[in-house]
Amino acid sequence: MRYQGPTGFKHQQPQKTGILITNLGTPDAPTAPALRRYLKEFLSDPRVVEFPRLLWWLVLNGIILRIRPRRSAAAYSKVWTAEGSPLLIHTANQCEMLRERLQARYGDNVVVAFAMRYGSPSIASVLEQLQQAGVRKLLVLPLYPQYSASTSASTFDAISADFNRRRWLPDFRFISHYPDYPPYIEAMARHIEAHRARHGAGDKLILSYHGVPKRYLLNGDPYHCECLKTSRLLAERLGLGENDYMTTFQSRFGREEWLRPYTDETLKALPDKGVKSIDVFCPGFAADCLETIEEIDQENRGYFMAAGGERFQYIPALNAEDVHIDALEQLIEENLKGWSLRSPGAKALRDRAQRAKALGAAE
Numbered sequence: 001m002r003y004q005g006p007t008g009f010k011h012q013q014p015q016k017t018g019i020l021i022t023n024l025g026t027p028d029a030p031t032a033p034a035l036r037r038y039l040k041e042f043l044s045d046p047r048v049v050e051f052p053r054l055l056w057w058l059v060l061n062g063i064i065l066r067i068r069p070r071r072s073a074a075a076y077s078k079v080w081t082a083e084g085s086p087l088l089i090h091t092a093n094q095c096e097m098l099r100e101r102l103q104a105r106y107g108d109n110v111v112v113a114f115a116m117r118y119g120s121p122s123i124a125s126v127l128e129q130l131q132q133a134g135v136r137k138l139l140v141l142p143l144y145p146q147y148s149a150s151t152s153a154s155t156f157d158a159i160s161a162d163f164n165r166r167r168w169l170p171d172f173r174f175i176s177h178y179p180d181y182p183p184y185i186e187a188m189a190r191h192i193e194a195h196r197a198r199h200g201a202g203d204k205l206i207l208s209y210h211g212v213p214k215r216y217l218l219n220g221d222p223y224h225c226e227c228l229k230t231s232r233l234l235a236e237r238l239g240l241g242e243n244d245y246m247t248t249f250q251s252r253f254g255r256e257e258w259l260r261p262y263t264d265e266t267l268k269a270l271p272d273k274g275v276k277s278i279d280v281f282c283p284g285f286a287a288d289c290l291e292t293i294e295e296i297d298q299e300n301r302g303y304f305m306a307a308g309g310e311r312f313q314y315i316p317a318l319n320a321e322d323v324h325i326d327a328l329e330q331l332i333e334e335n336l337k338g339w340s341l342r343s344p345g346a347k348a349l350r351d352r353a354q355r356a357k358a359l360g361a362a363e
C-alpha cells in the first residue's frame with residue numbers, strides 16, 4: 001500500500017486540533033556515539049549544508065564524523081544535567097505549560113505535543129501519535145523566531161515528508177517565523193528588564209544570533225534581515241540608542257564566511273574599545289542549549305574576560321518563563337482563528353458511525 005491510512009481508525013473518534021511545537025533537537029547523550037548519530041542526521045540535511053551532495057557526503061563521512069563527535073561530546077558534557085540535555089528539558093517544559101493553558105480553555109479538544117527536527121522525539125513519531133489521537137487540524141510552531149531555510153524550511157520538509165506517505169492529511173497551518181511579533185518583543189523586553197533590575201545593566205547589550213553562511217543571505221534567505229529587525233524592535237522597546245546595543249552572529253561551522261559581525265571576534269575586541277561591561281542575550285534561541293550555555297556563557301565569557309573585560313552577564317533564554325509562554329500562547333491563539341475547537345457532539349458522531357456502517361465500513 002503506497003499511502004498509509006490511520007491505524008485502528010474509529011468513526012466515532014472525536015476530531016481534535018493538534019498543536020505541535022518543534023525545535024532543532026539534541027543528541028541522546030553527551031557521548032561520541034550519540035553525537036555521531038545526531039550530527040550525521042543533522043549535517044546530512046541539504047537545508048543545513050548547501051553543498052554538492054557527493055562532495056559533502058565524502059567530507060562528512062570521511063572527515064567531520066571522525067573528528068567532531070568526540071569534540072562536541074566534550075562540549076555537551078559541560079551543559080548536560082541529571083534530567084538530560086537543556087534544550088530537551090526546556091522544550092518539554094514549554095510544551096507542558098502550553099498544554100495546561102490551552103487545555104484549560106479547550107479541554108481535550110486540543111492536543112499539545114513537541115517534536116525535534118533531529119533526534120528524538122522525531123517529527124514522524126509525534127505526527128503518528130497525533131493522528132492516532134484523532135488530530136484532524138494541525139498547527140505547527142517551530143520555535144525559531146527568525147526564518148531561515150536551514151531551520152524553518154527544514155522543519156517544513158520533515159513534516160511534508162511525513163505527509164507524503166499518508167493517505168489522510170489534516171488541515172494544516174505552519175508558523176514560519178515571528179521576528180517582529182509584538183508579544184515576543186514584549187516578552188524579551190520584560191525578561192531583560194527583570195534581569196537588569198536584579199543584576200544591574202552593562203554598558204552594552206550584545207544580541208547574539210546563531211549564524212548561517214553569508215552565501216545563504218546572498219541567495220535570498222531572509223534570516224539576516226529578520227535578526228536585525230528583531231534587534232531593532234527590541235532595542236526600541238528597551239529605549240536603547242544605537243551605541244547601547246549590537247547584533248552579532250555566533251556558532252560558525254566550517255571555513256566559509258558566515259554572517260558578520262562574529263560574536264567571538266566582537267567580544268575579544270570590545271574591551272580595547274573601552275567597553276568592559278556587557279550583557280549578552282540570544283533572541284533567536286527560544287531555549288537555552290549548547291550554543292548559549294557553553295558557547296556564550298562559558299567560551300565567549302572567557303574570551304571577553306581574557307581580553308580585559310570586567311563584567312559579563314549572560315541573560316538566559318526565555319525558556320519556559322511565564323512571559324514567553326504568554327507570547328507563544330497568543331501566537332498560537334491567533335493562528336488558530338477560524339478553526340472550531342469543539343469536536344462534533346455525541347449525536348453527530350453516532351450519526352456518522354451509522355452512515356459509515358450503512359456503507360459497509362468497519363466501525
Ligand SMILES: C=CC1=C(C)c2cc3[nH]c(cc4nc(cc5[nH]c(cc1n2)c(C)c5CCC(=O)O)C(CCC(=O)O)=C4C)c(C)c3C=C
Nearest residue numbers: 024025026027048072087148150151210212253289290291
Ligand atoms: C553546519 C551548519 C549549521 C547551520 C547552517 C546551523 C544553523 C542554525 N542552527 C540553529 C540552532 C541550533 N544549532 C545548534 C547546534 C549546532 N548547529 C550546528 C551547525 C549548524 N547550524 C552544529 C554542528 C550543532 C551541534 C553542536 C556542535 O557540534 O557544535 C543548537 C543546539 C542544539 C543542542 O543540542 O543544544 C541549536 C539550538 C539555528 C537557529 C540556525 C539557523 C538560523
Ligand SMILES: [Fe+2]
Nearest residue numbers: 024210251291
Ligand atoms: Fe546550529
Ligand SMILES: [Fe+2]
Nearest residue numbers: 251290291295
Ligand atoms: Fe557552537
